[in-house]
Amino acid sequence: MNRNQKIIFVFVFSALFIFLNPKASTGFSALLPDHRGCSAGNEILQLTNPPMVSYEVYELEERLLELGYHPGPVDGLFDFSTEEAVKTFQKDHGLNTDGLVGPQFWKALALGADKTVTGSTPPPEGPIKIVIDINRRTLTVYSQGAIYKEYPIAIGKAETPSPVGEWKIVNKSLSWGGGFGTRWMGLNVPWGIYGIHGTNKPWSIGRRASAGCFRMYNRDVEEIYPWIPYGTPVIVVGEVQHFPGDKVRTIKPGATGPDVVELQLKLKEEGLLWGAADGRYGDLTAIAVKYYQTLNGLTSDGIIEENTRKALAL
DSSP states (O other): OOHHHHHHHHHHHHHHHHHHOOTTOTTTTGGGOOOOOOOOOOOBOOOOOOOOOHHHHHHHHHHHHHHHHHSOOSSSBHHHHHHHHHHHHHHHTTTTOOOOOOOOHHHHHHTOOOOOOOOOOOOOOOOOEEHHHHTTTTEEETTTTEEEEEEOEEEEEETOOOOOOOEEEEEEEOOOGGGGGEEEEEOOOSSSOOOOOSOOOGGGGTTTSSSSEEEHHHHHHHHHHOOOOEEEEEEEOOOOOOOTTOOOBBBBOOOOOOOHHHHHHHHTTTOOSSSSSOOOOOOOHHHHHHHHHHHHSSSSSSSBBBHHHHTTTO
16 A cells, blocks of 8 residues: 555545544544644554554654654554564564554653653742743743743644643643653643643653643653642743644634634733633633724724734734
């Protein structure tokens, strides 16, 4: 099967599977254009009929290629060439050559990649805030308004961008496991599942590598986990990135999405929005939009159509 045939197979199979199983939990959902947010990747990867296709397979292929093994096209499809690369890696590293990719295989792929410096930092005192810098790929913990400690992170790929905006920690877990590593702290992003978590792929730290979440070395996320209470502000700074295929739309009250964050940040620049840039077009955003429209001689209806969009340079 050549590359074009594989791509056609993936999309035809994906569409057919969704049509026949609308409520099924699909392993390949992380590769689809409408996917938003993290994928746990806890399943065993292996050659199946039809072949498995997922974002997790894509990352497996990337890492194998990086280490000098050749899984064929890096396309997220676990085919015969992927299995051969897995078996070759297993043979070279003293693993059972069964072609199965599970926890032990990921651990072997990660050898030498976790550069976390061991040591214990005392917990910060006073109010806590997290600032994530997309451009620098860092997570900084602030305590009482001052920088307390900074950590390297991985962010979302261009096709699955991380959510810029002003969020809060809304859930925490010690045991999500798999691709989420040893800790999980969920954010209140309204258009998908996003969080700060550990990883079983430490080589990805410092890169654009995730499906939108913020990955940390496991020992780093374990260190900050007890410091961070529910409701902790998480400010993600950088240019708002849109998903490939997303079209410019008329934005109305009730809308959610990266384009709403972009709107809110523009309104903040104008000094008109007092609320958070949280991707939710609520009452405060509507008031700010209507006031902006009135000041600029536009129809004051709170709807972001072409004229208001151009005035705000969205």
